[in-house]
Amino acid sequence: xxxxxxxxxxxxxxxxxxxxxxxxxxxxxxxxxxxxxxxxxxxxxxxxxxxxxxxxxxxxxxxxxxxxxxxxxxxxxxxxxxxxxxxxxxxxxxxxxxxxxxxxxxxxxxxxxxxxxxxxxxxxxxxxxxxxxxxxxxxxxxxxxxxxxxxxxxxxxxxxxxxxxxxxxxxxxxxxxxxxxxxxxxxxxxxxxxxxxxxxxxxxxxxxxxxxxxxxxxxxxxxxxxxxxxxxxxxxxxxxxxxxxxxxxxxxxxx
Amino acid sequence: xxxxxxxxxxxxxxxxxxxxxxxxxxxxxxxxxxxxxxxxxxxxxxxxxxxxxxxxxxxxxxxxxxxxxxxxxxxxxxxxxxxxxxxxxxxxxxxxxxxxxxxxxxxxxxxxxxxxxxxxxxxxxxxxxxxxxxxxxxxxxxxxxxxxxxxxxxxxxxxxxxxxxxxxxxxxxxxxxxxxxxxxxxxxxxxxxxxxxxxxxxxxxxxxxxxxxxxxxxxxxxxxxxxxxxxxxxxxxxxxxxxxxxxxxxxxxxxxxxxxxxxxxxxxxxxxxxxxxxxxxxxxxxxxxxxxxxxxxxxxxxxxxxxxxxxxxxxxxxxxxxxxxxxxxxxxxxxxxxxxxxxxxxxxxxxxxxxxxxxxxxxxxxxxxxxxxxxxxxxxxxxxxxxxxxxx
Numbered sequence: 256x257x258x259x260x261x262x263x264x265x266x267x268x269x270x271x272x273x274x275x276x277x278x279x280x281x282x283x284x285x286x287x288x289x290x291x292x293x294x295x296x297x298x299x300x301x302x303x304x305x306x307x308x309x310x311x312x313x314x315x316x317x318x319x320x321x322x323x324x325x326x327x328x329x330x331x332x333x334x335x336x337x338x339x340x341x342x343x344x345x346x347x348x349x350x351x352x353x354x355x356x357x358x359x360x361x362x363x364x365x366x367x368x369x370x371x372x373x374x375x376x377x378x379x380x381x382x383x384x385x386x387x388x389x390x391x392x393x394x395x396x397x398x399x400x401x402x403x404x405x406x407x408x409x410x411x412x413x414x415x416x417x418x419x420x421x422x423x424x425x426x427x428x429x430x431x432x433x434x435x436x437x438x439x440x441x442x443x444x445x446x447x448x449x450x451x452x453x454x455x456x457x458x459x460x461x462x463x464x465x466x467x468x469x470x471x472x473x474x475x476x477x478x479x480x481x482x483x484x485x486x487x488x489x490x491x492x493x494x495x496x497x498x499x500x501x502x503x504x505x506x507x508x509x510x
Numbered sequence: 511x512x513x514x515x516x517x518x519x520x521x522x523x524x525x526x527x528x529x530x531x532x533x534x535x536x537x538x539x540x541x542x543x544x545x546x547x548x549x550x551x552x553x554x555x556x557x558x559x560x561x562x563x564x565x566x567x568x569x570x571x572x573x574x575x576x577x578x579x580x581x582x583x584x585x586x587x588x589x590x591x592x593x594x595x596x597x598x599x600x601x602x603x604x605x606x607x608x609x610x611x612x613x614x615x616x617x618x619x620x621x622x623x624x625x626x627x628x629x630x631x632x633x634x635x636x637x638x639x640x641x642x643x644x645x646x647x648x649x650x651x652x653x654x655x656x657x658x659x660x661x662x663x664x665x666x667x668x669x670x671x672x673x674x675x676x677x678x679x680x681x682x683x684x685x686x687x688x689x690x691x692x693x694x695x696x697x698x699x700x701x702x703x704x705x706x707x708x709x710x711x712x713x714x715x716x717x718x719x720x721x722x723x724x725x726x727x728x729x730x731x732x733x734x735x736x737x738x739x740x741x742x743x744x745x746x747x748x749x750x751x752x753x754x755x756x757x758x759x760x761x762x763x764x765x766x767x768x769x770x771x772x773x774x775x776x777x778x779x780x781x782x783x784x785x786x787x788x789x790x791x792x793x794x795x796x797x798x799x800x801x802x803x804x805x806x807x808x809x810x811x812x813x814x815x816x817x818x819x820x821x822x823x824x825x826x827x828x829x830x831x832x833x834x835x836x837x838x839x840x841x842x843x844x845x846x847x848x849x850x851x852x853x854x855x856x857x858x859x860x861x862x863x864x865x866x867x868x869x870x871x872x873x874x875x876x877x878x879x880x881x882x883x884x885x886x887x888x889x890x891x892x893x894x895x896x897x898x899x900x901x902x
Contacts, residue, residue, distance in 0.1 A: 306800070306801065307674065307801040307802045308674065308679060308680075308683050308787060308788075308802055309683075310530060310683055310686050310687065310690075310788075310789070311530045311532065311687075311690065313687070314673070317673050317674075318673075321673075321674065324801060329799045330799055331799075353786075354528055354786050355785045355786040355787065355794075355796070355800040356799065356800045358785055358786060358800060359783070359785060359796065359798065359799055359800030360799065360800070380530040380531070380532075381528045381529060381530050381786065381789065382528065383527060383528060383529055383531070383534070384531070385518075386526065386528070404531065405530065405531040405532070406531060407531055407532045407534075407693075409532070409534070409535040409693050409694075410531060410534065410535070411535075414534075429531070429532060432532060432690065432691060432692075432693045432694075433532075433690065433691045434687045434690050434691060437691065
């Protein structure tokens with residue numbers, strides 16, 4: 256059983272996971288952030304691979320990614336950093352990035368590196384289902400890296416059910432038709448979240464995009480198994496206190 | 511050999527639709543409907559009559575005698591600069607606005623670099639009374655003030671893009687993000703043969719009117735067709751109906767900027783590696799980690815780090831020869847055409863003209879240059895270049 260499934264087995268109802276851009280705010284903050292998030296109860300962590308042209312991201316994540324790139328972050332370095340905490344870290348890590356980063360690194364090399372550092376899954380929003388299925392599914396399965404699909408309010412029932420069949424981690428339910436960190440209230444997602452809940456999918460569901468407050472978390476976990484918080488966490492890292500204090504304060508609100 | 515896109519949206523291995531799931535319904539709706547709509551009689555009637563009465567087509571194919579005399583072979587200019595709005599861009603925006611109307615869309619978005627595609631989009635939105643939002647890099651807004659004013663005068667809202675390098679590629683990212691945020695009522699009018707399938711094919715079809723007219727205008731087959739290539743839409747239009755006629759040599763001219771050996775260049779085929787940008791797999795100027803490198807060209811319309819997937823394929827199968835010319839070569843060619851033929855070309859088109867110097871055609875051979883746009887927008891650049899030369 257993969258690490259993600261274990262998380263969802265223990266905690267079915269209120270997973271809180273955090274996204275951050277690797278290499279932000281400093282080149283070497285990656286492992287510190289993971290350690291502090293783990294100590295403060297994050298159920299799993301999405302490690303963002305910074306990319307020059309992040310299509311699905313709003314201004315906050317765009318900015319953190321471009322600062323990370325200026326800091327000198329790249330995928331080789333990121334795998335080096337992650338291998339340092341391979342033994343000490345117990346919280347599942349998910350790699351999130353854009354397909355061109357993986358293509359240029361080499362798809363198989365990426366999967367091998369993921370396996371070597373104990374990565375629990377990959378979210379690659381611009382690798383579409385059809386291409387994954389036709390060209391890469393066997394490779395992801397060979398290295399036991401669950402491919403995590405996104406669904407949106409516009410995704411048809413038929414397609415969601417197909418995605419459920421192909422999933423072996425969880426399904427990432429994007430809360431509204433938007434890029435990350437949008438200002439829309441999460442409440443407007445209620446009909447959609449109720450609809451996907453009613454499908455009784457085999458895969459756990461995690462709501463992401465536009466989750467900001469504890470209230471949002473409580474709301475989203477009525478219908479899905481957990482949430483991902485990204486932009487709100489990155490904004491919290493900008494506060495004046497130390498990295499540790501910012502993370503502790505941020506997580507205390509959600510846990 | 512098949513030069514067209516296949517049913518999955520690929521030209522050889524290039525193209526496809528590398529889109530986030532959030533865009534799947536938008537792109538799927540287009541994919542399922544575009545051919546059906548474009549081929550319908552009502553669409554064709556309206557498209558053709560507007561191309562004639564509004565755009566001013568057919569554009570002439572002009573035998574440039576003084577230029578021919580100078581180079582020693584027969585040079586013809588396909589006068590896309592005489593289109594309404596001054597470039598070939600309107601062929602595509604007109605086609606897409608009619609398509610958007612048939613799909614029931616109320617809101618139009620577009621990206622623009624120099625502002626030519628933005629102006630062409632704002633123009634057809636005014637014609638059809640549709641809301642128009644144009645994303646433009648903050649840097650380009652500064653550099654291209656007259657076109658920003660034009661778009662506003664035509665009723666469009668111009669949104670400055672401050673992300674990334676604040677130029678065309680970032681404006682394209684922002685337009686795609688807008689589309690993600692407005693999945694139902696919005697059509698995205700992309701300006702070149704780039705982006706996810708079906709855009710490269712759709713834009714090629716709308717631009718193919720260029721070679722359709724050339725076929726009727728020229729006696730027999732031309733020996734060469736030459737066009738500049740940024741994303742590659744005017745080249746696609748000029749090549750389209752000659753792709754399967756191997757007698758005709760096709761040449762795409764990229765912008766070398768200050769030279770392909772410098773890091774200030776936009777010659778994608780010369781320098782790029784295949785990768786995914788703006789939802790399509792094609793040659794890209796990028797570093798070893800796949801981060802996109804900001805290109806450079808004196809011509810804003812060629813200042814793009816990618817190239818349409820069809821061109822990548824035509825390069826690999828050697829159907830089209832891609833070469834490049836520098837900023838200075840293009841500027842010289844633009845000044846030369848002005849003096850010899852009384853036509854001031856856009857800097858983009860001047861890249862195609864500059865290729866004449868590199869050719870060895872025979873005296874009777876017919877060489878068509880696709881003169882994609884007029885040079886009014888580039889006057890300042892030409893003037894500066896001339897002044898600098900005079901001071902040397």
